[in-house]
Amino acid sequence: MATQEAKFKVIGTRPIRHDGVDKVTGRARYGADINLPGLLHGKVLRSPHAHARIKSIDVSAAAALPGVKAVITSADFPKLKSGVVPLGELAMNPLYMSMNLLAHDKVLYDGHAVAAVAATSPHIAEEAVKLIKVEYEVLPHVQDVRSAMKEDAPILLPDVRTSGAPEKSDKQTNIASQVRFARGDLDVGFKAADIVVEREFNTAMVHQGYIEPHNAVAQYNADGQATIWTSTQGAFTARDQCGLVLGIPASSIKVVPAEIGGGFGGKIPIYLEPLALLLSKKSGKPVKLVMSRGEVLRATGPTPGSHIRVKMGANKAGKITAAQVWMAYEAGAFPGSPVGAGCMTILAPYDLENLQIDGFDVLVNKPKTAAYRAPGATNAAMGAETVIDELAEKLGIDPLEFRRINGAKEGTAQPAGPKYLRIGYLETVEAAKNSAHYKSPLPKVSGKLVGRGVASGFWFNAGFQSSATVNINTDGTANVVTGSPDIGGSRASCAMIAAEVLGLKAEEVHPVVADTESIGHTDMTGGSRVTFATGYAVYEAAQDAVNQLKQRAATLWKAKPEEVVFQDGVVSRTTNGQESMSLKELAGKLPRAGGPVGGRASVNPRGVGPAFATHVVDVAVDPETGKVDILRYTATQDVGKAVHPSYVEGQMQGAVAQGVGWALNEEYFYDEKGTLRNAGFLDYRVPTCLDLPMIETILIEVPNPGHPIGIRGVGEVPIVPPPAAIANAIYRAVGVRMTELPMSPPKVAKAVLEKK
Amino acid sequence: MANKVLVETTLNGETVEFLCEPRQSLLEVLRDVLGFTGAKEGCLTGDCGACSVIMDGRVACACLVLGPEVQGKKIETVEGMAKDGENLHPLQQKFLEHAALQCGICTPGFLVAAKALLDRNPKPTEHEVRFALAGNLCRCTGYDKIVHAVMDAAAVMQGR
Numbered sequence: 015m016a017t018q019e020a021k022f023k024v025i026g027t028r029p030i031r032h033d034g035v036d037k038v039t040g041r042a043r044y045g046a047d048i049n050l051p052g053l054l055h056g057k058v059l060r061s062p063h064a065h066a067r068i069k070s071i072d073v074s075a076a077a078a079l080p081g082v083k084a085v086i087t088s089a090d091f092p093k094l095k096s097g098v099v100p101l102g103e104l105a106m107n108p109l110y111m112s113m114n115l116l117a118h119d120k121v122l123y124d125g126h127a128v129a130a131v132a133a134t135s136p137h138i139a140e141e142a143v144k145l146i147k148v149e150y151e152v153l154p155h156v157q158d159v160r161s162a163m164k165e166d167a168p169i170l171l172p173d174v175r176t177s178g179a180p181e182k183s184d185k186q187t188n189i190a191s192q193v194r195f196a197r198g199d200l201d202v203g204f205k206a207a208d209i210v211v212e213r214e215f216n217t218a219m220v221h222q223g224y225i226e227p228h229n230a231v232a233q234y235n236a237d238g239q240a241t242i243w244t245s246t247q248g249a250f251t252a253r254d255q256c257g258l259v260l261g262i263p264a265s266s267i268k269v270v271p272a273e274i275g276g277g278f279g280g281k282i283p284i285y286l287e288p289l290a291l292l293l294s295k296k297s298g299k300p301v302k303l304v305m306s307r308g309e310v311l312r313a314t315g316p317t318p319g320s321h322i323r324v325k326m327g328a329n330k331a332g333k334i335t336a337a338q339v340w341m342a343y344e345a346g347a348f349p350g351s352p353v354g355a356g357c358m359t360i361l362a363p364y365d366l367e368n369l370q371i372d373g374f375d376v377l378v379n380k381p382k383t384a385a386y387r388a389p390g391a392t393n394a395a396m397g398a399e400t401v402i403d404e405l406a407e408k409l410g411i412d413p414l415e416f417r418r419i420n421g422a423k424e425g426t427a428q429p430a431g432p433k434y435l436r437i438g439y440l441e442t443v444e445a446a447k448n449s450a451h452y453k454s455p456l457p458k459v460s461g462k463l464v465g466r467g468v469a470s471g472f473w474f475n476a477g478f479q480s481s482a483t484v485n486i487n488t489d490g491t492a493n494v495v496t497g498s499p500d501i502g503g504s505r506a507s508c509a510m511i512a513a514e515v516l517g518l519k520a521e522e523v524h525p526v527v528a529d530t531e532s533i534g535h536t537d538m539t540g541g542s543r544v545t546f547a548t549g550y551a552v553y554e555a556a557q558d559a560v561n562q563l564k565q566r567a568a569t570l571w572k573a574k575p576e577e578v579v580f581q582d583g584v585v586s587r588t589t590n591g592q593e594s595m596s597l598k599e600l601a602g603k604l605p606r607a608g609g610p611v612g613g614r615a616s617v618n619p620r621g622v623g624p625a626f627a628t629h630v631v632d633v634a635v636d637p638e639t640g641k642v643d644i645l646r647y648t649a650t651q652d653v654g655k656a657v658h659p660s661y662v663e664g665q666m667q668g669a670v671a672q673g674v675g676w677a678l679n680e681e682y683f684y685d686e687k688g689t690l691r692n693a694g695f696l697d698y699r700v701p702t703c704l705d706l707p708m709i710e711t712i713l714i715e716v717p718n719p720g721h722p723i724g725i726r727g728v729g730e731v732p733i734v735p736p737p738a739a740i741a742n743a744i745y746r747a748v749g750v751r752m753t754e755l756p757m758s759p760p761k762v763a764k765a766v767l768e769k770k
Numbered sequence: 771m772a773n774k775v776l777v778e779t780t781l782n783g784e785t786v787e788f789l790c791e792p793r794q795s796l797l798e799v800l801r802d803v804l805g806f807t808g809a810k811e812g813c814l815t816g817d818c819g820a821c822s823v824i825m826d827g828r829v830a831c832a833c834l835v836l837g838p839e840v841q842g843k844k845i846e847t848v849e850g851m852a853k854d855g856e857n858l859h860p861l862q863q864k865f866l867e868h869a870a871l872q873c874g875i876c877t878p879g880f881l882v883a884a885k886a887l888l889d890r891n892p893k894p895t896e897h898e899v900r901f902a903l904a905g906n907l908c909r910c911t912g913y914d915k916i917v918h919a920v921m922d923a924a925a926v927m928q929g930r
Binding site for chain 2: 028030034037040041044046223224226275277306307501661663664668670671672694708709
């Protein structure tokens with residue numbers, strides 16, 4: 015399948031990552047590891063209420079505690095106007111951002127930040143926040159989307175009107191926006207169906223669960239210049255958000271991206287950075303803020319819970335004739351759930367004539383949701399992919415064959431309209447079908463019921479802006495500078511791309527992740543975009559360096575640049591084959607040939623290649639307890655061109671593990687007062703290595719026609735199929751269709767009992 | 771302010787003295803007092819294992835141990851694993867070769883917990899590895915490559 019295999023010398027190999035030794039010796043500096051002379055430690059006071067008016071805040075006792083150097087509340091933020099500002103991949107409302115950073119007149123969820131303190135030790139800061147007196151008037155709260163959409167629901171934000179509503183209304187509402195995608199004729203489509211399946215689904219709010227809590231260190235200087243060290247997915251994105259919300263020029267802030275301990279989308283928004291900066295401004299000292307795990311769960315990240323209805327019809331030949339979807343996603347306390355992405359992804363693997371998809375973004379008294387790995391797509395796939403399994407089963411068609419019959423290919427129109435270029439969806443279905451796993455008999459487990467399920471997934475992947483420089487060292491090696499924080503091995507992939515172009519070994523290229531003053535603008539690490547888009551910039555910058563090298567060689571040889579060729583790290587003269595030089599030799603002669611060589615490129619590539627995945631899973635269900643064990647898991651995926659296959663496999667395996675957690679265990683538990691009751695890793699249960707088997711991966715390489723190396727994003731799509739695949743496997747094991755996530759033991763046990 | 775306590779302990783084979791407040795955890799002492807930031811804070815409740823250290827031969831969460839408690843104890847951290855400036859511990863080497871880390875924040879804890887396992891059970895089965903590492907959370911890798919790396923390191927250390 016990989017047509018370009020023979021072309022590459024470095025791409026497709028598995029070198030040791032360049033930042034590896036630092037990370038296995040404990041030397042890598044993450045945000046919380048940053049220490050500065052005179053550093054103060056901050057702590058945030060958070061709301062104990064899901065919804066309340068702030069009547070007063072008295073910080074005098076806290077400010078008077080010895081060791082306390084600064085206290086801030088929302089009064090320290092500038093007054094901002096409501097309105098949406100585009101910011102890279104994100105559209106942001108600075109007023110809402112400010113209201114989320116420190117509550118203004120109301121707290122909108124349990125854990126909402128209210129005030130912050132900086133003191134000479136973290137313990138003093140902790141004592142100080144307890145001395146802040148806040149008088150609240152508790153208001154009724156609403157936490158599930160269907161209640162929040164009702165006319166008489168408690169209103170979170172009085173200025174919100176439904177954007178995208180068919181009829182304009184001036185009524186207060188929690189429905190922040192609605193969207194519809196439609197094509198064909200549903201009535202005609204459902205009439206043509208021999209079978210129709212309709213089901214409702216509920217999925218719980220879950221968290222990205224990165225192991226490193228949010229952190230920020232800020233130093234404000236008297237000249238108005240500031241530096242922030244933080245574990246962020248995007249240094250420029252963090253800088254621009256801070257500038258917006260603090261009403262200062264973004265260029266007055268330098269963001270230094272520290273190593274980052276996981277993000278998955280949750281470290282794109284800012285939480286602590288502006289607080290640290292304001293505390294530093296007030297105290298005149300550098301200030302460090304680090305969240306506890308409880309704060310991370312209560313106030314950052316989560317991805318929405320949702321209510322989804324799916325109705326699909328198919329004929330006896332197995333062709334889907336119509337699909338209708340209705341979905342409402344929890345936005346959290348401020349608008350902006352990924353329901354739009356949910357709508358656009360839910361049916362994207364299929365070639366459909368008649369469809370209608372409605373989506374609603376709904377405010378609830380929970381933390382503002384953030385991106386989480388293919389945001390919006392996993393909830394949606396739980397709906398569509400289990401209904402498709404039911405259609406296939408009722409028609410007596412193998413579920414993978416059913417997907418082959420309906421699968422999207424080059425030229426198929428997506429639900430949102432655009433037609434696919436070359437994609438590899440059908441190849442993933444075929445690979446799953448031909449896998450050793452799918453061909454093997456179901457394992458037997460004593461006392462348990464076993465079943466096998468499959469599901470597919472789609473994710474767009476992102477392009478966006480990236481910059482890179484490639485500087486040739488005097489010894490003929492190269493340094494690659496990018497602005498993309500490396501969360502999962504992207505330094506290695508960027509270095510490998512430069513090495514490929516320059517004819518060097520991967521080890522001869524030194525990748526650097528730079529701060530916002532040392533590299534051109536680069537959007538965040540997210541959207542599966544770094545190896546695609548930053549890799550694109552690296553490729554172009556390395557080509558720029560090659561062109562300069564050719565010119566330098568031409569100068570030395572007194573030849574024309576077009577007479578010089580560069581191949582496999584050697585420059586040679588076409589008109590006189592006798593003359594050739596290695597890159598190493600040429601690098602030593604650069605001072606006499608016109609000076610140093612530095613390639614650079616800034617790109618905003620359009621040729622994004624979407625990703626598809628198809629997964630196979632075997633489960634064992636304990637019919638007494640409802641506990642589901644994953645016996646075997648195989649993930650197939652069109653990965654475009656795998657630059658470093660180990661890290662591509664790693665993305666797939668990690669996403670599967672997160673998907674298993676989402677499917678079986680993870681959920682936010684709120685009590686009747688709207689308080690989060692499982693704000694810790696003991697009760698918010700992410701999978702451990704004892705919960706999982708080895709995760710088999712099948713990489714299919716259908717080169718992306720929009721990228722010079724064929725690269726597609728790989729990181730997000732593998733989280734999309736797992737919950738649906740597991741639900742389908744549970745059905746095959748115990749004969750019940752699960753329609754709620756997580757499929758935790760009590761729910762599975764109840765479903766099994768009800769069936770009896 | 772609380773009075774500080776003088777504590778003497780053995781850290782990675784060296785005798786170390788430090789002053790700490792009684793309320794400071796071993797994790798705070800390592801990171802903020804002694805500058806050993808290899809152990810990471812992930813939860814402060816002993817649920818994630820990112821701060822794993824070996825204390826008198828057993829894995830412990832440094833966040834659940836108070837600084838004064840390590841008086842007279844032997845503490846090993848990730849910083850003490852490599853033999854010298856040129857030779858990593860086989861576990862560290864195998865983690866690199868198997869791409870057993872992505873973001874790397876959990877890696878020091880996994881390495882320490884895996885070392886404690888191999889110190890007492892040089893030939894673990896896959897299940898024994900998974901059981902021993904179940905107190906360490908990784909959100910990036912799905913554990914597959916970590917388990918492979920530990921098994922492979924065990925084989926190398928056994929001369930297999």
